[in-house]
Amino acid sequence: MRPKPHINRHYDGLLEELRRRVLEMGGFVEKQIADAIHALVERDSKEAELVIERDHIVNRMDVEIDEMCLNLLALHQPAARDLRFITTAMKINADLERAGDMAENICERAMELGQEPQLKPYVDLPRMARMAQEMLRDSLNSFVREDVELALKVCRDDDAVDALLEQIFRELISYMVEDPASISRAMRIIFVSKYLERVSDHATNIAEMVVFMVKGKSIRHLGEPPQEL
Amino acid sequence: MRPKPHINRHYDGLLEELRRRVLEMGGFVEKQIADAIHALVERDSKEAELVIERDHIVNRMDVEIDEMCLNLLALHQPAARDLRFITTAMKINADLERAGDMAENICERAMELGQEPQLKPYVDLPRMARMAQEMLRDSLNSFVREDVELALKVCRDDDAVDALLEQIFRELISYMVEDPASISRAMRIIFVSKYLERVSDHATNIAEMVVFMVKGKSIRHLGEPPQEL
Numbered sequence: 001m002r003p004k005p006h007i008n009r010h011y012d013g014l015l016e017e018l019r020r021r022v023l024e025m026g027g028f029v030e031k032q033i034a035d036a037i038h039a040l041v042e043r044d045s046k047e048a049e050l051v052i053e054r055d056h057i058v059n060r061m062d063v064e065i066d067e068m069c070l071n072l073l074a075l076h077q078p079a080a081r082d083l084r085f086i087t088t089a090m091k092i093n094a095d096l097e098r099a100g101d102m103a104e105n106i107c108e109r110a111m112e113l114g115q116e117p118q119l120k121p122y123v124d125l126p127r128m129a130r131m132a133q134e135m136l137r138d139s140l141n142s143f144v145r146e147d148v149e150l151a152l153k154v155c156r157d158d159d160a161v162d163a164l165l166e167q168i169f170r171e172l173i174s175y176m177v178e179d180p181a182s183i184s185r186a187m188r189i190i191f192v193s194k195y196l197e198r199v200s201d202h203a204t205n206i207a208e209m210v211v212f213m214v215k216g217k218s219i220r221h222l223g224e225p226p227q228e229l
Numbered sequence: 230m231r232p233k234p235h236i237n238r239h240y241d242g243l244l245e246e247l248r249r250r251v252l253e254m255g256g257f258v259e260k261q262i263a264d265a266i267h268a269l270v271e272r273d274s275k276e277a278e279l280v281i282e283r284d285h286i287v288n289r290m291d292v293e294i295d296e297m298c299l300n301l302l303a304l305h306q307p308a309a310r311d312l313r314f315i316t317t318a319m320k321i322n323a324d325l326e327r328a329g330d331m332a333e334n335i336c337e338r339a340m341e342l343g344q345e346p347q348l349k350p351y352v353d354l355p356r357m358a359r360m361a362q363e364m365l366r367d368s369l370n371s372f373v374r375e376d377v378e379l380a381l382k383v384c385r386d387d388d389a390v391d392a393l394l395e396q397i398f399r400e401l402i403s404y405m406v407e408d409p410a411s412i413s414r415a416m417r418i419i420f421v422s423k424y425l426e427r428v429s430d431h432a433t434n435i436a437e438m439v440v441f442m443v444k445g446k447s448i449r450h451l452g453e454p455p456q457e458l
Contacts, residue, residue, distance in 0.1 A: 070316065077306050083299065090316060091323055094434075173416065177409045184402055187419075194423070205323075 011076050018068055018089055019144045025061040025096050026140040030133045032058065032103035033199060037129040040110035040192065041122045048107035048114075058100035065093045088213045092143060092206050099136060099202040102195040109188045109195075119175065119185045128164045128196045131157065135203035142210045151214075154207035161200040168193045240305050247297055247318055248373045254290040254325050255369040259362045261287065261332035262428060266358040269339035269421065270351045277336035277343075287329035294322045317442045321372060321435050328365060328431040331424040338417045338424075348404065348414045357393045357425045360386065364432035371439045380443075383436035390429040397422045 032051055039047035069090045072078065078086060113119075135154050142151035172186040261280055268276035298319045301307065307315060342348075364383050371380035401415040 070312065073302065073316070074309060074312055080303060083303055087299065087302070087316065087319060091320060094320055094323070098434075173413060176405065176412050180406045180409060183405050183412075187402065190416075205327075 014068070014072055014076070015082065015085070018065070018072065018086070021061070021065050021068065022089055022092060022096075023140055023144060025058065025065065025093070026136060028061065029058060029096050029100045029103070030136055032100055033106070033129060033133055033136075033196075036103040036106035036110065037126055039107055040113065041126060043110075043114045043118070045111045045114045048110045051107045052104050055100060055104045058097060062093055062097040066090060069093070084213045084216075088143065088209050091209055092140070095202040095205050099199045102199050105195045106192050109192050113185060113188050116185055119182055119189065124164060124168050124171075125189070125192060125196070128161060128168070128193060131161050131164070132196045132199040132203065135161070135200050136206075139203040139206035139210065142207055143213075146210070146214050148211055148214050151207040151210040154203055158200055158204045161197060165193050165197050240301075243297070243301055243305070244311065244314070247294070247301065247315070250290070250294050250297065251318055251321060251325075252369055252373055254287065254294065254322070255365060257290065258287060258325050258329045258332070259365055261329055262335070262358060262362055262365075262425075265332040265335035265339065266355055268336055269342065270355060272339075272343045272347070274340045274343045277339045280336045281333050284329060284333045287326060291322055291326040295319060298322070313442045313445075317372065317438050320438055321369070324431040324434050328428045331428050334424045335421050338421050342414060342417050345414055348411055348418065353393060353397045353400075354418070354421060354425070357390060357397070357422060360390050360393070361425045361428040361432065364390070364429050365435075368432040368435035368439065371436055372442075375439070375443050377440055377443050380436040380439040383432055387429055387433045390426060394422050394426050 032054060035047060035051045039045070039051060069086050072086050073083070135157050138150055138157075139154045141147065142154065169190060172190050176183045176186045261283060264276060264280045267273070268280060298315050301315050302312070305311075364386050367379055367386075368383045370376065371383065398419060401419050405412045405415045
């Protein structure tokens with residue numbers, strides 16, 4: 001027989017705390033990405049190093065949230081809806097940690113690029129970064145508010161990021177063709193754009209998990225994200 | 230009060246079934262990656278299309294394993310050790326599904342490359358693919374056997390994949406510098422190598438989760454993987 005879940009103030013407080021922590025980690029990761037792009041644009045290797053250093057904070061948050069979820073599952077035997085919320089938090093946590101790793105990767109490329117003359121002013125990359133950050137923020141808000149509409153918006157926004165990636169890619173290829181001396185720098189910039197694409201992919205993964213959590217059905221594998229469910 | 234976990238044949242059978250399914254999905258994903266690389270090497274766009282088509286099978290496995298885990302958590306209130314096993318399976322499942330997506334990405338690049346003259350014979354990419362596949366297999370075996378030694382081996386193998394990636398990268402840059410007409414093809418091949426790197430990253434993630442599951446401590450964020458724990 002299934003016992004009644006502990007519906008008490010302590011348990012509700014822990015769920016609230018879990019929500020708060022996931023948002024906090026998301027905010028931190030978002031800031032890491034913004035700072036990484038800032039370090040790239042400003043050619044500031046000191047800032048790049050600081051971002052890399054701060055990655056351990058993301059990692060600590062990851063471990064703590066994971067433990068918190070395990071404890072909630074072990075001690076409070078949550079029922080269907082909360083169970084899904086907590087297991088989704090665990091998976092979101094993994095996505096956030098890896099999105100944080102992208103900030104680190106961007107900084108590594110930024111430091112390499114900082115040692116060579118600048119290839120071109122950065123216009124599209126900061127735009128792409130802002131889009132990816134917004135998607136991350138929206139995906140986490142959709143999670144804590146259980147807002148399917150917002151989650152579906154994130155899935156649609158992914159197309160805009162992909163289009164921008166395609167544009168950056170084409171522009172850099174033309175640089176490479178015109179001047180082979182630019183190839184290794186152009187490659188590094190292309191990698192940065194791929195890291196940002198992966199951030200937006202993580203946000204999309206999170207959004208898809210939110211739809212699954214709320215609706216109990218998976219949109220992950222339908223091809224185009226539906227306009228509504 | 231925490232009730233005793235249902236230790237009965239039905240429950241044990243379900244855990245065994247979960248193990249079997251995770252391995253089965255891993256085997257399928259491994260095959261998808263092997264077939265994708267085969268399609269690339271043989272310039273066989275028909276095979277590439279088949280791999281892309283079969284991705285829906287990976288996706289179905291993903292959804293089914295996820296549901297199985299949720300049911301196990303909801304109905305059987307597993308205690309500490311099983312709880313960790315089941316939540317780890319859920320996360321591994323997500324990694325496997327995304328490793329499967331890499332096979333699809335490889336096929337897309339293979340189909341593009343098939344429309345242009347071959348740039349060079351593929352030697353390192355199939356080697357890299359075999360390494361990534363082996364890491365995936367080892368990581369899943371470490372999970373079902375709860376084998377920390379094997380998991381640590383996977384973490385160390387990741388360095389060999391990174392070294393090979395670096396070598397592929399350098400070679401292709403030299404192609405691009407010598408002949409700008411090769412740039413877009415070389416870029417596509419570099420992307421394939423990055424997809425394979427991501428497969429090995431997923432395997433490493435899985436291995437790190439296994440260490441955490443068995444030892445209860447995270448090695449994810451220690452920098453170099455330790456030789457032993």
